[in-house]
Amino acid sequence: MExxxxxxxxxxxxxxxxxxxxxxxxDGGDLExxxxxxxxxxxxELKGACTGCSMNNMTFKAGVEETILKAIPEIKGVExxxxxxxx
Numbered sequence: 304m305e306x307x308x309x310x311x312x313x314x315x316x317x318x319x320x321x322x323x324x325x326x327x328x329x330d331g332g333d334l335e336x337x338x339x340x341x342x343x344x345x346x347x348e349l350k351g352a353c354t355g356c357s358m359n360n361m362t363f364k365a366g367v368e369e370t371i372l373k374a375i376p377e378i379k380g381v382e383x384x385x386x387x388x389x390x
Contacts, residue, residue, distance in 0.1 A: 304341045312339055312375065319374035323366045327353055334367060337384045343377055348384040 304312075316336055327334060332353030338346040347367055353359050368381040 304339075304343075309339050312343075312378070315375050316345060316371055316378075319370050320367065323362075323370055326366070327351075327362065330356070332356065343379040345371055345378055345381045346384045347381060354385065 313336055316339070320334065320336075324334060327349075330353075331351050333350040334353065335348045335350060336345060337348045340346070347363070349359055349363065353362065356362070363381075363383055371378055371381050
């Protein structure tokens with residue numbers, strides 16, 4: 304993936320996450336796109352209160368992951384960067 308394409312994808316991802324970011328910021332958390340791999344996997348880091356919150360799995364799966372995959376169909380997957388998801 305070329306640098307220009309990666310920057311465009313990052314911009315689209317950031318835009319898609321605006322509403323979720325507002326929600327997590329109200330609870331003292333934040334999230335950040337850490338990486339977009341060449342095979343179209345987005346790695347997200349949850350920050351602040353989100354790292355230890357018992358709801359971070361739901362926030363990630365039902366909020367972050369679902370939003371990105373719906374908004375940007377070329378993204379193949381979304382992974383948590385700094386915590387393990389519980390299934």
